[in-house]
Amino acid sequence: MPSPTSSGALTVGFDLDMTLIDSxxxxxxxxxxxxxxxxxxxxxxxxxxxxxxxxxxxxxxxxxxxxxxxxxxxxxxxxxxxxITATPAMTGAREAIAAVREFGGRAIVVTAKYEPNAKLHLEHLGIEPDALIGNLWAEQKAVALREQGAGVYVGDHVGDVRGARAAGALSVAVPTGPCDAAELRAAGADVVLDDLTHFPAWLASYPRDPRDPRDPGDPGYSDATAARA
Structure with a gap:
């Protein structure tokens, strides 16, 4: 499993529905x-x-x-x-994107949603990713993640975990959609955060070697991380 920054500048991919937006x-x-x-x-x-x-x-x-x-x-x-107007941003979504930028990285969105409608959601909410790629589900997302050089992919579904793993990216999961934390861990998520509000702290403290466990007392720490150490 590569480090999030092992290939140069950090690129973090985010899913859209139930990760960045409550659709x-x-x-x-x-x-x-x-x-x-x-x-x-x-x-x-x-x-x-x-x-x-x-x-x-x-x-x-x-x-x-x-x-x-x-x-x-x-x-x-x-x-x-x-x-579009009925759909709010998930708590912590804007801060998660900002954290990637503050880290000197790129934040992209890779989603199964029809791309023109995904773009309307992001524009309405004032969320501006560095790239948006739509119409990709599960392992199909790996194509865009590899092309964009993403080292991390954040999503709420086991399909997102599969996409991250197929791309050789670190899988960060949030149980804010249909899959609970246990399902996400069982699918192979490297890190499970309670929600995106924990993402900036995780990004700031995550060790460069993802096999090294963080302090289990850290907010949003996943026991799955320790299990892989």
Whole structure:
């Protein structure tokens, strides 16, 4: 496992939904609008408990497979007017991005979300990453992470952990989405923080050799880190 700075300037990748933004309110509203528009029942309460995978993975629960592509297009077209202003930043998101910059690094966003809508979210919230790459899920994220030279990838889903590991990046996980801390550790997360508010302190104190455990008393310390030491 490489050090976050082993290849030069630090680049940290962040997932978007449920990592940097709480997209549940906006997505919930958009699913209800799609259900009304199409006359198809969608359990929006259930759908927002399993955010992370691509949109088609959710729509296949509610529409025949041969309609999923068309419904994805319709959902994405409706999304800007419904979901953007309803979606807040996660607590600590702006500070996490700022911490990377203060460290002299680059902060990028790599997400499964449709890239134009991801861009609208970030612009609305005033979050300005150095790069945004959308439409990538799980191990697919490794392509962008490697191209961008990311040494760290921060996400809330086991798919994000898999993407980080496939890229040879350090996996930092936050249980602020559908996966709890135990699931994230079991998937192979190197570090599990309670939420992004702990990220700046972690970044400032993280040893250059990630095999060395930090002080277990540090906020957000993960016992998974010690287990790998």
């Amino acid at each position: 549940r309110p906006g997505i919930h509203a958009c699913y209800l609008a799609l259900a009304e528009r199409t006359g198809t029942y969608i359990d929006a309460d259930l759908a927002v408990t399993r955010l992370g995978p691509p949109l088609a993975d959710e729509l296949v629960h509610w529409f025949p497979a041969d309609r999923v592509a068309a419904m994805s297009d319709l959902y994405r077209a409706m999304y800007p007017a419904i979901a």
